[in-house]
Amino acid sequence: MTRFTWTGTSLLVASIFVFGLGVAGAHAEEAVTWLDDYHVAKAAAIEAGKKLLVVLEDPSQASHTVQQVSDSSGAVEAELLKPFVLCRVDVTSEKGKSLAEAFGATEYPFTAVIDRRGRFVDYKHSGEFSNTAWVAMLVEQGQEEQRVETASRSRGICFT
Structure with a gap:
């Protein structure tokens, strides 16, 4: 036995x-997939009911990119990025320049999170992230939204 x-x-x-x-x-x-067309990514996010994580960057300058995005191939990073449709936009292109202007981005990299309906900018950040700040942002923004009937006046509306 x-x-x-x-x-x-x-x-x-x-x-x-x-x-x-x-x-x-x-x-x-x-695989973590980053789209490069904002409008396609926004439509995909709305359809999937996910938030849209947008990173505006100048790939020709290392200080103008989000290093954590380049390192997003690990299992932990993939898990943290699951609640989002991901979009990286090159601000040196014409579309990238107009998108940066629409977001009011003046410093790169610029990161924004758009709500699941594609109507509000829930989060904005200019400049580089520390690893801790990047993870904290993904955890905080990846949580389920608690919506109320009226929008907060402190939140911006996404007109793009």
Whole structure:
């Protein structure tokens, strides 16, 4: 009986381990996809019922990019980015310049989070993020929204 229990336990542990590897492998393979067209990304976010995370950056200057975006290939980062449709916009393009103007961005990188309905800018940040600030922003902004009937006067409306 002890031998059977040991073998059964061993099989159970091995199965859990293999299953765990499969799940971890599946999560590791999930690619983080950043769209480069704001209007396509906004429509996708509204359709999916997700928030839109927009990063406006100048890729020709390292100090004008969000380093964490470039490093967003890990499983933890992928999990933190799940509540969002992701969009990176090059501000050196004509579309990027007009979008930066619409958001009032004067310093890069510029990060904004748009609500699930595509109507309000829930969050804005100019400049680089520390790793801690980036994660804190993703956690805070990735939480479920608690909507009230009337919009707050302190929040901006997204006209783009």
